Amino acid sequence: MKNIPGIEAILRDPAGAVIGLDFDGTLSPIVPDPAKAVIHPEAPEVLADLGAHVLAVVVVTGRPAATALELGPGLADVEGLVVLGHYGFERWEDGRVSAPPPPPGVPRAEAELQLLLGTLDLPGVVIEDKGRAVAVHTRRSPDPEGALAVLREPLAKLAAKHDLVIEPGRMVLELRPPGMDKGHALSLFLAEKAARSVMFVGDDLGDLAAFDAVRASGLPGVTVCSGSAEVTALAERADIVVDGPQGVVALLRELGSAFSRS
Numbered sequence: 001m002k003n004i005p006g007i008e009a010i011l012r013d014p015a016g017a018v019i020g021l022d023f024d025g026t027l028s029p030i031v032p033d034p035a036k037a038v039i040h041p042e043a044p045e046v047l048a049d050l051g052a053h054v055l056a057v058v059v060v061t062g063r064p065a066a067t068a069l070e071l072g073p074g075l076a077d078v079e080g081l082v083v084l085g086h087y088g089f090e091r092w093e094d095g096r097v098s099a100p101p102p103p104p105g106v107p108r109a110e111a112e113l114q115l116l117l118g119t120l121d122l123p124g125v126v127i128e129d130k131g132r133a134v135a136v137h138t139r140r141s142p143d144p145e146g147a148l149a150v151l152r153e154p155l156a157k158l159a160a161k162h163d164l165v166i167e168p169g170r171m172v173l174e175l176r177p178p179g180m181d182k183g184h185a186l187s188l189f190l191a192e193k194a195a196r197s198v199m200f201v202g203d204d205l206g207d208l209a210a211f212d213a214v215r216a217s218g219l220p221g222v223t224v225c226s227g228s229a230e231v232t233a234l235a236e237r238a239d240i241v242v243d244g245p246q247g248v249v250a251l252l253r254e255l256g257s258a259f260s261r262s
Helices: 004-010 043-051 065-071 104-119 144-161 182-193 205-216 233-237 243-262
Strands: 017-021 056-060 082-085 090-093 097-098 127-130 134-136 165-169 173-178 197-202 221-226 239-243
Touching: 004 197, 004 221, 004 243, 043 056, 043 243, 056 182, 065 082, 065 090, 082 182, 104 127, 104 134, 104 144, 104 173, 144 165, 144 173, 165 205, 173 205, 182 197, 182 205, 197 205, 197 243, 205 221, 205 233, 221 233, 221 243, 239 243
Parallel strands: 017 056, 017 197, 056 082, 197 221, 221 239
Antiparallel strands: 082 090, 090 097, 127 134, 134 173, 165 173
């Protein structure tokens, strides 16, 4: 790990480092029911240890910030933690959430989405109301990939009709407002904190923008993929690949131990 320049910079100057992490598939395992995607039990303690050494720990997720905290018991107790929900449209910090008003296109699209799915023979496909976005999950379908293929074109048309964009993920298509992604959110956060180095850990296609932001920041940086058989695009772009949330926790623990030793 120490032979990676970004890691070496973080170890030399932890007080200038921002540690950014996705939630689903990174801090929590991917499960058939997204409402049950509970954080790895050791993650809050590991993040609290990191938070005592680094400039900031930030969770950047497509979920509402409150949902990430609900599924991550103990996260709210991590000193200095910031949660950027809805890809950065929403911010939780010091127990408070700030966000602009919800976009009107989302509830309108969701209402039409219910009717659309009623016309398609796609058993096991479920809708997740995320407040500022709406997601369609196919993981519980008998043919998850086939269901995704059937849904791509009609969901793209529905998103365009309501001035939304499609965010693809692991057996999910999400309709959300344009103008923000994890890369833009991370870039703004790095500038705000005057970071001197950065690590970002993710697992899905939506995290590619954050990987790009690490590269574009001009800071010593490291990208980490929480690996899976479902998504390979991140592993191909990552400096480090670990085995799912368990591997993420192990890597972060190793980093925290290195800080303590120094």
